[in-house]
Amino acid sequence: xxxxxxxxxxxxxxxxxxxxxxxxxxxxxxxxxxxxxxxxxxxxxxxxxxxxxxxxxxxxxxxxxxxxxxxxxxxxxxxxxxxxxxxxxxxxxxxxxxxxxxxxxxxxxxxxxxxxxxxxxxxxxxxxxxxxxxxxxxxxxxxxxxxxxxxxxxxxxxxxxxxxxxxxxxxxxxxxxxxxxxxxxxxxxxxxxxxxxxxxxxxxxxxxxxxxxxxxxxxxxxxxxxxxxxxxxxxxxxxxxxxxxxxxxxxxxxxxxxxxxxxxxxxxxxxxxxxxxxxxxxxxxxxxxxxxxxxxxxxxxxxxxxxxxxxxxxxxxxxxxxxxxxxxxxxxxxxxxxxxxxxxxxxxxxxxxxxxxxxxxxxxxxxxxxxxxxxxxxxxxxxxxxxxxxxxxxxxxxxxxxxxxxxxxxxxxxxxxxxxxxxxxxxxxxxxxxxxxxxxxxxxxxxxxxxxxxxxxxxxxxxxxxx
Ligand code: C2O
Ligand code: CU
Ligand code: CU
Numbered sequence: 156x157x158x159x160x161x162x163x164x165x166x167x168x169x170x171x172x173x174x175x176x177x178x179x180x181x182x183x184x185x186x187x188x189x190x191x192x193x194x195x196x197x198x199x200x201x202x203x204x205x206x207x208x209x210x211x212x213x214x215x216x217x218x219x220x221x222x223x224x225x226x227x228x229x230x231x232x233x234x235x236x237x238x239x240x241x242x243x244x245x246x247x248x249x250x251x252x253x254x255x256x257x258x259x260x261x262x263x264x265x266x267x268x269x270x271x272x273x274x275x276x277x278x279x280x281x282x283x284x285x286x287x288x289x290x291x292x293x294x295x296x297x298x299x300x301x302x303x304x305x306x307x308x309x310x311x312x313x314x315x316x317x318x319x320x321x322x323x324x325x326x327x328x329x330x331x332x333x334x335x336x337x338x339x340x341x342x343x344x345x346x347x348x349x350x351x352x353x354x355x356x357x358x359x360x361x362x363x364x365x366x367x368x369x370x371x372x373x374x375x376x377x378x379x380x381x382x383x384x385x386x387x388x389x390x391x392x393x394x395x396x397x398x399x400x401x402x403x404x405x406x407x408x409x410x411x412x413x414x415x416x417x418x419x420x421x422x423x424x425x426x427x428x429x430x431x432x433x434x435x436x437x438x439x440x441x442x443x444x445x446x447x448x449x450x451x452x453x454x455x456x457x458x459x460x461x462x463x464x465x466x467x468x469x470x471x472x473x474x475x476x477x478x479x480x481x482x483x484x485x486x487x488x489x490x491x492x493x494x495x496x497x498x499x500x501x502x503x504x505x506x507x508x509x510x511x512x513x514x515x516x517x518x519x520x521x522x523x524x525x526x527x528x529x530x531x532x533x534x535x536x537x538x539x540x541x542x543x544x545x546x547x548x549x550x551x552x553x554x555x556x557x558x559x560x561x562x563x564x565x566x567x568x569x570x571x572x573x574x575x576x577x578x579x580x581x582x583x584x585x586x587x588x589x590x591x592x593x594x595x596x597x598x599x600x601x602x603x604x605x606x607x608x609x610x611x612x613x614x615x616x617x618x619x620x621x622x
Contacts, residue, residue: 162198167210168207168236170182170184171190176307179307182312183272194299200247206242207236209239209242210238215235217257217273218230218231221255221575223248225595225599226593228245229552229553230244231599231600250555251378251573253278254352255396256352257274259273262612274301284297289400290346300351300352301354302360324610328433337443344407344446345403345449346402353391353395354393354394358434359390361420364401367387373398376555379398380460381460389569395574397569404449414438417438466534466589473535474540475549477515477543525618525619527619529622540584546578546579549604554591557588561584561585562583595620597620600619603616
């Protein structure tokens, strides 16, 4: 196949029924299936055409999270796909190999739409994993691990934002891996690569292996690290990804568990004890891993991965301050529910006639307002300060960034690579640098926002142009 031949993808958003948990049938939404979507293999440098068909009964969008695409192709809130319609995206990806993802992004309803089941992996590929000898046999030693939590009623119906929900956003008590509760993973006794995506609306996971076994982080959100980082714990906030390597070479016949050691970190992220639930205060298993015998074609753990360039800012830096409004839990649940039930896109713009709950620079998301204007081709440092009483996340569209500092100190080694989403604790100041090489005009601006989806849907988002 020629390099400039257009590669086509078709995604059909539709409703269906899935078995998320044994013995229960759940109405869900998915791309090309009842829940989640196919992992798209995106060849770097080849022209692409992606057709996204909306067979749902309400309008939505599909955003390529982490992809360097122009604002017109970004699938943000402006790019609404009406029921029965198709949106066609045409672009070419030129960024390092990475595990990105895609999901809906309609104003005020991203939470319920992702919660309903719409999300999938978007794998940018340029041959780096093969060149490095990393495990790359999909489903054998290269395994997607999409982690989500859900709340189901006795009949198996998805419950979204009941009134007792805490202000962190929607959290469930069942943990799905690739759309299924408590799956068992069979892998060979060799190096195995897991591609972790926290696709939960609001929950953090502090990933660990049973027996405190160490593992190696080889990639952050948007690309490989310079060298593998050996850890025993890895905290991922909503929308963050990491690729990790497990050394299973001497473990044939054994079983281990991928778990979350939430008790160690999550309660400290908010001033209010009620912002954590039972699972935030405990450790629990996510995935059972059965190790079989080795296959012939094993990957390895290289000492060195890739070179990451150092960037130099050529524009003044910008500051962003995150704030939450004092409020009771009820109001967030009620607003989220109202948002979920709204069909008309017109009523969804925030900050008009309603009181939003979370702000950035004391501004609430408003589709009529461009909050920041950047010069095309610029490299900027952004400083984000969390003045809220709880942790938030910060995600930027259209680029990848490097974290320069957390409260003046270097970030942990596993964050020393390309990122597009970060966790920011209360009273923390984070500086990061990014290049803005794709255009985003006034009518199709990029977003920056908290990726705790109920925060994003309730005002904690802003728009920026690049021109
Ligand atoms: Cu993952 Cu603005 O989104
Ligand atoms: Cu995004
Ligand atoms: Cu938030």
